[in-house]
Amino acid sequence: MVSPANNAADRLLAALPTRGESGARFAALGFPTTRDEDWRFTNVMPIAELEFTSAAADAAANLEGCVFSGIDGPQLVFVNGHFSGKLSRVGELPAGVEIGNLAAAACEPCEAEDAFGALNTASFTDGACVRVADGVCFESPIRVYFLSTGDDGATANIRNHITLGANSKATILESWTGADAAYFNNVITELSVGDNALLEHVKFQNESMSAFHVAGLHATMGRDSRVAHHSIALGGRIARNNIRARLDGTGIEAILNGLYLPRGKQLIDHHMVVDHLQPHCDSHEYFNGILDDHARAVFHGRIHVHKGADKTDAKQTNKNLLLSDNATVNTKPQLEIYADDVKCTHGATIGQMNAEQIFYLRTRGLDEEAARRMIMHAFAGEIIARIGCIPAREELDRLVWDQLEGAES
Amino acid sequence: MLEIKNLKAGVEGRDILKGIDLTINAGEVHAIMGPNGSGKSTLAQVLAGREAFNVAEGSVMYKGQDLLELAPEVRVREGLFLAFQYPVEIPGVNTTYFLRAAVNAVREHHGEAALNAVDFLKLMREKIELLQLDEALLKRSVNEGFSGGEKKRAEILQMALLDPTMAVLDETDSGLDIDALKVVANGVNQLKRADNAQLIITHYQRLLDYIVPDFVHVLYDGRIVKSGGKELAHELEEKGYDWITNGELQTA
Numbered sequence: 001m002v003s004p005a006n007n008a009a010d011r012l013l014a015a016l017p018t019r020g021e022s023g024a025r026f027a028a029l030g031f032p033t034t035r036d037e038d039w040r041f042t043n044v045m046p047i048a049e050l051e052f053t054s055a056a057a058d059a060a061a062n063l064e065g066c067v068f069s070g071i072d073g074p075q076l077v078f079v080n081g082h083f084s085g086k087l088s089r090v091g092e093l094p095a096g097v098e099i100g101n102l103a104a105a106a107c108e109p110c111e112a113e114d115a116f117g118a119l120n121t122a123s124f125t126d127g128a129c130v131r132v133a134d135g136v137c138f139e140s141p142i143r144v145y146f147l148s149t150g151d152d153g154a155t156a157n158i159r160n161h162i163t164l165g166a167n168s169k170a171t172i173l174e175s176w177t178g179a180d181a182a183y184f185n186n187v188i189t190e191l192s193v194g195d196n197a198l199l200e201h202v203k204f205q206n207e208s209m210s211a212f213h214v215a216g217l218h219a220t221m222g223r224d225s226r227v228a229h230h231s232i233a234l235g236g237r238i239a240r241n242n243i244r245a246r247l248d249g250t251g252i253e254a255i256l257n258g259l260y261l262p263r264g265k266q267l268i269d270h271h272m273v274v275d276h277l278q279p280h281c282d283s284h285e286y287f288n289g290i291l292d293d294h295a296r297a298v299f300h301g302r303i304h305v306h307k308g309a310d311k312t313d314a315k316q317t318n319k320n321l322l323l324s325d326n327a328t329v330n331t332k333p334q335l336e337i338y339a340d341d342v343k344c345t346h347g348a349t350i351g352q353m354n355a356e357q358i359f360y361l362r363t364r365g366l367d368e369e370a371a372r373r374m375i376m377h378a379f380a381g382e383i384i385a386r387i388g389c390i391p392a393r394e395e396l397d398r399l400v401w402d403q404l405e406g407a408e409s
Numbered sequence: 410m411l412e413i414k415n416l417k418a419g420v421e422g423r424d425i426l427k428g429i430d431l432t433i434n435a436g437e438v439h440a441i442m443g444p445n446g447s448g449k450s451t452l453a454q455v456l457a458g459r460e461a462f463n464v465a466e467g468s469v470m471y472k473g474q475d476l477l478e479l480a481p482e483v484r485v486r487e488g489l490f491l492a493f494q495y496p497v498e499i500p501g502v503n504t505t506y507f508l509r510a511a512v513n514a515v516r517e518h519h520g521e522a523a524l525n526a527v528d529f530l531k532l533m534r535e536k537i538e539l540l541q542l543d544e545a546l547l548k549r550s551v552n553e554g555f556s557g558g559e560k561k562r563a564e565i566l567q568m569a570l571l572d573p574t575m576a577v578l579d580e581t582d583s584g585l586d587i588d589a590l591k592v593v594a595n596g597v598n599q600l601k602r603a604d605n606a607q608l609i610i611t612h613y614q615r616l617l618d619y620i621v622p623d624f625v626h627v628l629y630d631g632r633i634v635k636s637g638g639k640e641l642a643h644e645l646e647e648k649g650y651d652w653i654t655n656g657e658l659q660t661a
Binding site: 356357359360361362363364365366367368370374375377378379381382 | 457458459460480481482484485486490491493496497499500501502507510511512514515518550567571
């Protein structure tokens, strides 16, 4: 029997150009269902029910109102998954730095490919390609804009490759926005970070409230490398981030830092798996969410400390603030430890605004409204404060603040 | 300044304060002592406006106003300040930012211009010296990760910044070592003036070696069962609370 989900996979493949074996793999796997443990809390049927079309190439678009516009440095722009030479500005680059589009070159399937990964490998049109050579520190933030011009069912598969050589350094700022429509972006970003290299990766996801966004981030890290990934998730009717980090070298530090602010009927899901394969690595997951209306959020953080990964320092925290009685959070911090000498902590909280904190602030002269705002801002600010790129941090702080002010009124 | 009459209050149907009468005039320092569960902290919280406590009967007049009618923020703007027994941690709220917001909320209430960051910092530096607080604490989140002594000193710093006319200190001495206690007591003593008053709630007589009260009251089972001068505190220390509780039981 053909399930509706498999049927949807066939319809989707028929709408898109495909390559290689991965299309068949996607067709065989089909859209995941809530019977699949990894998708228990996130039902993707609304995606499977779309009337799929291939997102239009050559659509007119502009960067008006986009974030990070005041920041100097190279910018790449993709419209509906297609590179826009007109809007992109790379400029002169120092030796050892390549910034451009991946073009439709054949790509290796990603490791342990799931359905969305297979779909991406089969059908991606383009994406950012950033390479920084060994020993090169590129100080300007590299901005990458993904714009969707809309149409219900318009589907874009986007593949990004970011490769940092040993002892190199880079900052990437991603922005995702789109017209008000039920379009679908399916993204894979491969990060390869060399020994002793340093990457800060900020993802600002502010897709249309009707859109669907499924994104895989696969990070492979060399010894003594440091990656800070910041996921600021505001948009999408369903937005799912699959974050996978392999710490296969000693002395690695991985920071996964996220803030989600779903409202209306949005669902925002962060699904993480961090593998500690070598000793002396640190990984920290900090995720805060503020939920309003009927919104839902999912946090799944799994840290897998393999045998021999001694002196692992792993921490997971997920804090949720519910502004409405109808909002729901499913949180699942998880530690799997097969090494002996480790320091691992995890914790999750879900709560209303803390009455004791509000009372304390009121006894110091702040009125109730000011006290609530101060606490809410603090909750979001805790995450935003970890962003190292100062102009990006300041702008995101303002944006998040504006959204929360709207939520309160 | 503060006149409490037959105050009865409780929480979730449980009576805790069973008729408190207490009058505090400007320039006076009052101490309330009592064993655990006598209602000391409830009295402090009711005065500060904690909504979880229901006032069943009685009245509290503060500077000619019905205190119980005022919102917590209005009480402090009008000069009634509570130093918490357990100061609340607020992760993510920067201490300096919070203190400036508090000071400016009070200033605004009195029609004074808000302090800018520079002027506020100057004022704060003056006050932290008095309390021997590490300035680095002020860059951290409110009370988060502070030691017990740091939290209590931070409370007194807030008191110094807000300059209350009626300060209520709820077990500010509990959990302090003798050095921290001296710093806190010194801070409180320096804030004492002829036009303000202090109500010191304590479990231990020790604090009263450093802050000398004009009046001492013993609270037991929701009532003030004995009042006297500072010598009452010493008597209590010698004889223990059993002296009062047994005495109370005998008269009951």
